Amino acid sequence: MLIHTVEFESALTFEEVTKVAKDRKPDYEAVPGLIQKYYVKTDKPNRYQGVMIWDTPAALQAFRETNLASTVGPSYAVVGAPQVNVSEVMFPLR
Numbered sequence: 001m002l003i004h005t006v007e008f009e010s011a012l013t014f015e016e017v018t019k020v021a022k023d024r025k026p027d028y029e030a031v032p033g034l035i036q037k038y039y040v041k042t043d044k045p046n047r048y049q050g051v052m053i054w055d056t057p058a059a060l061q062a063f064r065e066t067n068l069a070s071t072v073g074p075s076y077a078v079v080g081a082p083q084v085n086v087s088e089v090m091f092p093l094r
Contacts, residue, residue, distance in 0.1 A: 001035070001053065001054065001055060001056075001088070001089040001092075002053070002054040002056075002057060002060055002086055002087065002088055002089065003051065003052070003053055003054075003085075003086070003087045003089060004051075004052045004053075004054060004060055004084075004085070004086050004087075005049055005050070005051050005052075005083075005084070005085045005086075006049065006050045006052075006072065006082050006083070006084050007042065007047060007048070007049045007082060007083040008047065008048060008049075008072075008073075008076065008078045008079075008080075008082035008083070009044075009046050009047050009078065009079040009080060010046055010047075010048060010076045010077050010078060010079065011046075011077040011078075011079050012076060012077045014041070017041075017048055017076060020075050020076055021039045024068070024075065027068050028068070031059075031063055031066075031068070032059060032062070033054055033055045033056055033058070033059020033060070033062070033063070034052060034053070034054060034055075034059065034063065035053040035054065035055055036052070036053040037050060037051065037052045037053075038050070038051040038052075046079075048076070050072075053089075060086065
């Protein structure tokens with residue numbers, strides 16, 4: 001299992017970011033191997049995170065090659081380069 005985070009700054013308002021996230025939610029629900037996705041507003045101005053839990057590295061890699069992944073930047077009017085991290089889960093609490 002992997003935890004994949006993408007943190008970015010957006011030129012959109014909070015309301016606009018929320019609308020984009022809700023509009024794209026069904027697309028993420030259909031992604032094979034995506035166990036969960038959290039939509040996060042950080043404590044920094046105009047900064048957000050997508051926190052995704054993947055069942056396998058192959059599922060994450062397959063997602064990275066999709067149109068959905070390639071449209072994150074334009075959809076959220078991302079400013080600059082996002083910070084991307086991938087970590088392997090040692091074990092879950094529950």
